[in-house]
Amino acid sequence: MSRSIAIIGGTGPAGTGLALRWARAGETVIIGSRDSARAEQTAEMIRQRVGANAQVSGMENSAACAASDLLVLTVPFEGQAALLKQLKPAIRAGSTLIDATVPLAASVGGRASRTLGVWQGSAAQQTAELVPKGASVVAAFQNVSADVLNGNLDDDVDCDVIVCSDDPNATQMAMELAVKIPRIRAIDGGKLENARIIEQITALLIGLNIRHKGHGGIRITGLPDAAYKSLTAQ
Ligand SMILES: NC(=O)c1ccc[n+]([C@@H]2O[C@H](COP(=O)([O-])OP(=O)(O)OC[C@H]3O[C@@H](n4cnc5c(N)ncnc54)[C@H](OP(=O)(O)O)[C@@H]3O)[C@@H](O)[C@H]2O)c1
Secondary structure, three states: OOOEEEEEOOOOHHHHHHHHHHHHOOOEEEEEEOOHHHHHHHHHHHHHHHOOOOEEEEEEHHHHHHHOOEEEEOOOHHHHHHHHHHHHHHOOOOOEEEEOOOOEHHHHOOOOOOEOOOOOOOHHHHHHHHOOOOOEEEEOOOOOOHHHHHOOOOOOOOOEEEEEEOOHHHHHHHHHHHOOOOOOEEEEOOOHHHHHHHHHHHHHHHHHHHHHOOOOOOOOOOOOHHHOEOOOOO
């Protein structure tokens, strides 16, 4: 069986945007949702946009976890912990979970340009406490605009993805997935604890986007070529 990518919370803009790009790159994608009918609707929309060859299906979140050992989490911070507790029995041993969650203050009625303090240090570190033993957590994609991902699929995505994990194999897997999206460069950002910094950058980007009416991303300059993984330099 070929590898599939299960996107938990894949019906929202962040998960759908990543799914569109990966489906276009020929990846097999499972859209996860709390509601299987909603997941199937999103999968159908993606097939319509990407074309009949797109390998996309929709499932309830726990079925999606059971169907893949490569998971991407794109849910609002306020739902993250409860959802992971519910999904824990369905997450397969040895799974890699890529977390894009940002603990925006909007989760508790505050501003989207501010973040909440998370006891564990970051949303991704909270996730690491909640997945079954043996599952690896990677933090990535927090700084990529969903508006850009969901935009014209012929337009490349002008953003670097900084990937943080305590498991080097999981980092590699997330970097490979990131560079399936044309023009994204993936950079190994070190340990999972660095996710707390990356998550903060999203709040800054949201503030900049509001101020300047744009869809800003990030680019890291000045590192040796070998530090940047991209579609063309792999
Ligand atoms: N939007 C962006 O540009 C962007 C960029 C980078 C990272 N992020 C981060 O990625 C995550 C998702 O962003 P988004 O804009 O796609 O969010 P969203 O639309 O608010 O939520 C995504 C999906 O999560 C599910 N969900 C909502 N509340 C939930 C809850 N309480 N428990 C379980 N599932 C719930 C919903 O799917 P079902 O109702 O179908 O289950 C929803 O469609 C957030 O943490 C965000 O900070 C967003």
